[in-house]
Amino acid sequence: MLARDVECSDGDQFFNLGIGRDFVHWADKVADELIKRNPDLTRFTCASGITPSGPVHVGNLRDIATIWFVARALSDRGKNVRLVHSWDDYDRFRKVPKGVPPSYGEFLGTPISKVPDPEGQFPSYAARFEAAFEQSLLDLGIQVEFRYQAALYESGVYSSGIIKAVQARGEIFDIINSYRTQQVSAGERSRYLPIEIYCRACNKDTTLIEAIDYGKLTVSYRCSSCNNDETLDLTNARNVKLPWKIDWPMRWAHESVTFEPGGKDHATKGGSFWVASEIAKKVYGIVPPTFQPYEFVGLKGIAGKMSSSSGELLTPKDALAIYQPEVLLWIFAKYDPMRAFDLVVDKQIFQVYDSYDKALEESKKDSSSFEARAISLSSVRGRNVVAVPFRQLASFVDIVKGNCSALLDLLAHVGAQYTEQDIAERVEKAEAWLKRFAPDERVDLLTVPNEAYYATLSGVERSWIAKLTGYMRSGCHELQQITTVLYSIPEVEGTATVESQKRFFRILYRLLFNRDKGPRLATFFSALNPDRYLHLLSFGNG
Secondary structure, X not given: OEOOOOOOOOHHHEOOOEOOOOOOOHHHHHHHHHHHHOOOOOOEEEEEEEOOOOOOOHHHXXXXXXXXXXXXXXXXXXXXXXXEEEEOOOOEOOOOOOOOOHHHHHHOOOEHHHOOOOOOOOOOHHHHHHHHHHHHHHHOOOOOEEEEHHHHXXXXXXXXXXXXXXXXXXXXXXXXXXXXXXXXOXXXXXXXXXXXXXXXXXXXXXXXXXXXXXXXXXEEEEEOOOOOEEEEEOOOOOOEEOOHHXXXXXXXXXXOOOEEEEEHHHHOOOOHHHHHHHHHHHOOOOOOOEEEEEOOEEEEOOOOOXXXXXXXXXXXXXXXXXXXXXXXXHHHHOOOOOOOEEEEOOOOHHHHHHHHHHHHHHHHHOOOOHHHHHHXXXXXXXXXXXXOOHHHXXXXXXXXXXXXXXXXXXXXXXXXXXXXXXXXXXXXXXXHHHHHOOHHHOOOOOOOOOHHHHOOOOHHHHHHHHHHHHHHHOOOOOHHHHHHHHHHOOEEOOEEOHHHHHHHHHHHHHHXXXXXXXXXXXXXXXXXXXXXXXXXXOXXXX
């Protein structure tokens, strides 16, 4: 669990999480380091940000989960913490994503806060995706202060930050130019102006600056889209924004940001954080926040890379349909930021739930372990998680057809006593998982015997079925006994082999479900009343 060393122009501004799993959680390490670096700070501001250019994918949770865990660790140390999440909805609409009408090409170059919602339900295109993500954060118990950059720019609160950038244009140019592999001319330096202008007539960024008066702080522009031209007073302009590498440090200064995580690409040599840090110090006169780079989150069970614009993604809402909030947060909590991981949506979801349940139980015995701390940081106030085996729920929800009482009876037969309240949430998650991600795992008992398939069986194979039905009629339905019987019945020349056992199980799946696979048979037979299935196995055997 070691974060990789990352070079920086100011090495003190990066974390190297050289910590061991057995001693401390990475969020505690970050919190302790932040306190050490800022011993007199009365409030720690942790920031994150996302551009709502399309549905926000679950990988973006790493940004907010990181500051959430660190904030909880700081709060545990008695510190006052402010969490800020910026919606970069003053960014331009760059491309028409999958699923959006091609006619939306007319809005290219417009702030995404001014692009209409395709379905007409929200104030804007950006607002649709902001609302969905914010609701998911509420479901996760994460509380942050949302900052909407379009509204902030248009309110004028950033005017002084914009003017500082304009006045320091030469210095900013030199900082940016120092990271370029190919130097630019002195003429380009003299023409450089670190602002972007949206045309007030058509809202597009297709503007060309024609003149600027640095004394009066006015700028004249012409729009190539609508031919509008006007002169703006920068001290009062509402349609001017800063480019990203300047906007970022300006906001650090405005919000007094102490800590901010971000994708590892920002931390590479010459990356955004390097440039922004120098601008923060030399133009805005602040110490840059401590930056924690993080690896990206992948998906296992869905093909392709997550992308908001391509539409190939899993949103937090999608993830919460199959994962309880605590389990989803725990997945993020157990990996330090510089460890990549995949969020699984295939059958490995069983292992994820099993691992969480094991960690939950162990945390009750030893509260000082890394696992216990990860469980604590991912807890959601006012909720209690009951470790009901997710695998068993997924195996039986189809068979009981939504009847929770019947499901409780099945679980009781295998020695698991729960209430309907205990299982309700995980039943819902299991049903959602089966429906969207594992339709091939869905099983239904046949209503009539599979006579055609039975006719294809050999005499020896039919004898196996007869032995099983005879045993099930005896009334011995304990899990361990049934397990032993299932593995001993399929004898060939007096011996049950691995091959004969596999064949026996396939035959049973075909006779019960007309499928090649299904629930664990020992659990199935021990949990279900024989009256539900014996008629499917009898074939003249009584």
